[in-house]
Amino acid sequence: MKTELIHIDMNHALAEQVAPWGAALRRGELVAFPTETVYGLGANGLDEAAVRKIYLAKGRPSDNPLILHVNGIAMLRTLVQKISPLEAKLIQAYWPGPLTLVFPRSAIVPDRVTGGGETVAVRAPAHPVAQALISAAGVPIAAPSANLSGRPSPCNAAAVLTDMDGRVAAILDGGACRIGLESTVAACEDNKITVYRPGAVTVEMLSQFAPTALDDALVTGKGIPKAPGMKYRHYAPKAPVYICLGTPERLTKFMKEHYEPDVGFLISAETARELPLSPHIYVWGERLNQEAMAAHLYDGLLYLDTQPVRKIYAEGTAAIGLGTAIMNRLNKAAGYHVVEVD
Ligand code: TXA
Ligand code: MG
Numbered sequence: 001m002k003t004e005l006i007h008i009d010m011n012h013a014l015a016e017q018v019a020p021w022g023a024a025l026r027r028g029e030l031v032a033f034p035t036e037t038v039y040g041l042g043a044n045g046l047d048e049a050a051v052r053k054i055y056l057a058k059g060r061p062s063d064n065p066l067i068l069h070v071n072g073i074a075m076l077r078t079l080v081q082k083i084s085p086l087e088a089k090l091i092q093a094y095w096p097g098p099l100t101l102v103f104p105r106s107a108i109v110p111d112r113v114t115g116g117g118e119t120v121a122v123r124a125p126a127h128p129v130a131q132a133l134i135s136a137a138g139v140p141i142a143a144p145s146a147n148l149s150g151r152p153s154p155c156n157a158a159a160v161l162t163d164m165d166g167r168v169a170a171i172l173d174g175g176a177c178r179i180g181l182e183s184t185v186a187a188c189e190d191n192k193i194t195v196y197r198p199g200a201v202t203v204e205m206l207s208q209f210a211p212t213a214l215d216d217a218l219v220t221g222k223g224i225p226k227a228p229g230m231k232y233r234h235y236a237p238k239a240p241v242y243i244c245l246g247t248p249e250r251l252t253k254f255m256k257e258h259y260e261p262d263v264g265f266l267i268s269a270e271t272a273r274e275l276p277l278s279p280h281i282y283v284w285g286e287r288l289n290q291e292a293m294a295a296h297l298y299d300g301l302l303y304l305d306t307q308p309v310r311k312i313y314a315e316g317t318a319a320i321g322l323g324t325a326i327m328n329r330l331n332k333a334a335g336y337h338v339v340e341v342d
Contacts, residue, residue, distance in 0.1 A: 004170040014132035022136025032146040034174035035125040038153035040143030051112040057167040060149045065115035068140040096126040099201040102187035129174040152298035180295035196227035198325040234332040237305035241334035246341035254341040264309035290322040
């Protein structure tokens with residue numbers, strides 16, 4: 001299959017530019033597209049055969065269900081049995097945006113989307129290209145992150161091309177993703193919220209609406225996570241990754257002592273200033289700027305994986321707010337290897 005790379009001009013009418021790709025989705029083809037979180041690998045979410053192609057293109061285990069992307073609440077209603085008052089409040093507050101909610105599914109949702117289960121995950125992306133594409137297709141778009149299974153999620157079209165060249169009809173290039181981490185996945189039950197996957201809509205933000213807790217399996221690392229995708233090894237570069245935690249002074253001292261030319265570093269700008277210049281150092285933001293860290297994490301892991309390094313030290317961040325999602329993904333990349341440098 002020849003993959004077309006389509007540059008989207010954000011200053012011109014999007015409906016016109018995406019119309020052919022909405023039609024391609026309706027025909028059952030795969031189209032990768034930008035969202036505000038990461039790039040998605042899209043298929044017509046109501047077409048069982050099209051959805052099957054997603055699993056083949058990614059090499060994804062078939063028990064891992066997909067998120068359906070909608071352009072608003074009217075499309076959501078066709079996919080679910082009911083919307084509770086709490087769910088309605090969360091939708092009002094955070095849609096369109098990086099919040100995926102898990103609902104009891106309606107009969108039109110194919111088994112391939114839900115992994116055979118009785119629930120369906122739905123979100124309304126905030127990215128204008130994603131919105132235009134869903135409207136052009138006129139159907140919900142099933143879309144996992146547009147990476148090969150196990151690799152970091154792509155946050156720009158070049159990273160999608162690396163993994164998906166020859167596997168999809170087109171990649172719509174809408175620039176870099178603003179957030180850089182996948183959406184929060186959450187479910188409401190008995191007026192409580194459980195976060196299955198932490199993201200940019202944080203536990204703290206959801207707590208304003210109802211008592212909110214992270215899925216136990218994510219906290220303890222034991223038991224089966226409620227989002228099947230969270231049980232898989234993910235994002236890991238070939239070289240082992242070690243997360244370093246401690247006070248800024250101790251972190252800097254540790255990194256200096258462990259600096260070697262064939263060691264990779266994923267560190268703050270502050271720490272990098274204390275080390276020699278090296279192509280094996282990836283700066284992922286100022287120490288307290290978690291937005292920047294989130295936006296650069298996957299790019300950093302992908303970059304360091306192209307470098308001849310034998311191990312990678314990563315500077316951790318506080319697991320509060322957006323830091324919960326950052327540390328969740330970083331821990332997966334590191335296989336939960338943590339070095340306490342205090
Ligand atoms: O930000 C995002 O959510 C991106 C963009 C493209 O929208 N998509 C994404 O999809 O990250 P994916 O397939 O890579 O991750 C979906 C996660 C998986 O962990 C999956 O197990 C979980 O959501 N999930 C999907 N449907 C579910 C369901 N019915 N119940 C529980 N977890 C579900
Ligand atoms: Mg994914």
